[in-house]
Amino acid sequence: MARRRTVAVVGGGAAGVLATRELLRCSDDRVIVIEPGEPGGGLAYGSARPWHLLNSRAGAMSADAADPGHFARWAGCRPEEFRSRVEYGSYLRSVFASAAADHGDRLEVVRDRATRLGPRGIYTEKSGEVRADEVVVATGNPAAAQPAGRPDHPDYIADPWQPSVLDAIPSDVPVLLIGAGLTAVDVALTLTVDGNRDAPITAVSRRGQLPLTHAAEARPPATLDLDRPHTLRDLVRHVRTEAERAGDWRTVVDGLRPNLDRLWRNLTTKEQEAFLRHLARPWECHRHRMAPSVGSRIAALREEGRLEVRAGGVRSMIAPPAGGLLVELEAGVQWFGAVVNCAGPGRLPGAAGSFARSLLDDGHARVGPHGLGLDIDARGRLVGAGGRVRDDLWLIGPLRRGARWETTAVPEIRSQALALIDRRK
Numbered sequence: 355m356a357r358r359r360t361v362a363v364v365g366g367g368a369a370g371v372l373a374t375r376e377l378l379r380c381s382d383d384r385v386i387v388i389e390p391g392e393p394g395g396g397l398a399y400g401s402a403r404p405w406h407l408l409n410s411r412a413g414a415m416s417a418d419a420a421d422p423g424h425f426a427r428w429a430g431c432r433p434e435e436f437r438s439r440v441e442y443g444s445y446l447r448s449v450f451a452s453a454a455a456d457h458g459d460r461l462e463v464v465r466d467r468a469t470r471l472g473p474r475g476i477y478t479e480k481s482g483e484v485r486a487d488e489v490v491v492a493t494g495n496p497a498a499a500q501p502a503g504r505p506d507h508p509d510y511i512a513d514p515w516q517p518s519v520l521d522a523i524p525s526d527v528p529v530l531l532i533g534a535g536l537t538a539v540d541v542a543l544t545l546t547v548d549g550n551r552d553a554p555i556t557a558v559s560r561r562g563q564l565p566l567t568h569a570a571e572a573r574p575p576a577t578l579d580l581d582r583p584h585t586l587r588d589l590v591r592h593v594r595t596e597a598e599r600a601g602d603w604r605t606v607v608d609g610l611r612p613n614l615d616r617l618w619r620n621l622t623t624k625e626q627e628a629f630l631r632h633l634a635r636p637w638e639c640h641r642h643r644m645a646p647s648v649g650s651r652i653a654a655l656r657e658e659g660r661l662e663v664r665a666g667g668v669r670s671m672i673a674p675p676a677g678g679l680l681v682e683l684e685a686g687v688q689w690f691g692a693v694v695n696c697a698g699p700g701r702l703p704g705a706a707g708s709f710a711r712s713l714l715d716d717g718h719a720r721v722g723p724h725g726l727g728l729d730i731d732a733r734g735r736l737v738g739a740g741g742r743v744r745d746d747l748w749l750i751g752p753l754r755r756g757a758r759w760e761t762t763a764v765p766e767i768r769s770q771a772l773a774l775i776d777r778r779k
């Protein structure tokens with residue numbers, strides 16, 4: 355009889371949980387999850403507060419692609435609803451718990467941080483070597499990008515997801531958010547949740563564009579003819595025409611989604627660079643949308659003058675002796691009692707987390723296209739230094755960005771997890 359193989363899943367966030375579920379459900383493998391916290395936490399769902407809603411409807415968030423209603427049934431809601439991310443974290447933990455209940459004899463959780471890939475498995479900080487035949491890397495996003503000249507100062511918050519950092523900001527000091535994406539929206543909601551804040555919040559980003567809002571009513575994605583090879587210019591023209599025809603651009607954005615990886619890979623490197631420079635941010639605003647109730651709340655904050663969104667960059671920040679930070683913006687120098695970095699993920703290798711960094715240092719991985727993630731082959735195996743690909747080292751989740759485009763949200767991660775089952779074919 356063949357020896358049962360052991361797969362180590364490094365990271366127990368959404369991707370780690372979904373991978374573990376599929377590996378246990380669809381194979382005979384033993385699975386060891388290496389994760390310092392409780393599996394089912396992670397950045398998006400582990401650090402959220404009750405007022406942070408999913409930016410997708412419940413019907414899109416099932417752990418099981420074959421059963422799209424699974425999350426909505428678990429939450430006791432309609433598939434069209436936007437539920438909280440805290441609740442989704444509980445759902446992921448329940449998905450993990452039921453996989454453990456069904457296949458506990460083949461599952462082990464090592465509550466530790468992986469440090470390096472070794473010849474026989476994974477080295478960890480405290481538990482020594484965890485032996486494994488194969489490794490699935492699921493360590494999440496690169497660290498957030500930091501503005502040039504970021505100060506080392508208590509009133510500069512480099513990571514708004516650290517526990518309680520936002521609670522410590524007094525309600526009577528103006529706050530600057532660097533970035534105007536979904537993280538800035540989350541931070542603005544947290545800072546204003548109790549209604550006591552009387553000082554304004556300013557969000558700055560290159561374009562001064564907030565995410566757009568989902569329609570109140572769900573509509574099915576448009577069917578698009580995307581079979582012809584497209585240049586970036588053709589594609590943009592085609593999408594604009596279709597959006598005008600459809601009446602609601604959201605249906606076209608949603609219709610593009612299943613095709614995005616193919617479209618991204620068909621672009622030349624120059625076109626991908628042009629997309630990243632000019633179109634990525636507007637695309638993100640259309641693609642990653644706020645729930646309608648969040649959109650209304652943000653609109654109200656802007657109307658009341660409590661949230662201002664400006665285009666432009668941060669030129670410099672200095673710390674005056676009296677506290678807070680003097681920030682040079684396009685419009686001049688302004689004092690803020692706190693500055694919160696709400697930028698998206700930074701570029702690799704600088705923004706690599708410690709495990710991804712060790713894979714790069716040891717030549718098991720190389721930086722992927724445009725520094726957005728790690729390089730992978732068509733099957734999701736990490737590509738190492740010199741183009742070497744090993745059969746036992748897989749990557750899922752946001753670190754696939756660059757080699758793929760659409761790889762951060764649950765539906766895509768769910769398919770990547772399911773595809774792991776076919777990896778030995």
Ligand SMILES: Cc1cc2nc3c(=O)[nH]c(=O)nc-3n(C[C@H](O)[C@H](O)[C@H](O)COP(=O)(O)OP(=O)(O)OC[C@H]3O[C@@H](n4cnc5c(N)ncnc54)[C@H](O)[C@@H]3O)c2cc1C
Nearest residue numbers: 365367368369396397398408409467468494709751763764
């Ligand atoms: C704020 C936010 C909101 C989002 N909202 C939605 C949404 O509404 N709908 C949607 O579809 N998608 C959403 N996403 C996108 C997506 O669901 C997340 O990016 C997803 O959580 C990625 O899962 P992950 O497991 O790859 O990363 P994470 O959830 O961040 O998990 C990574 C895990 O790896 C562990 N880890 C890191 N390094 C090590 C190491 N060295 N050793 C062991 N463990 C390690 C960490 O402890 C962590 O638990 C959101 C993302 C963010 C950031």
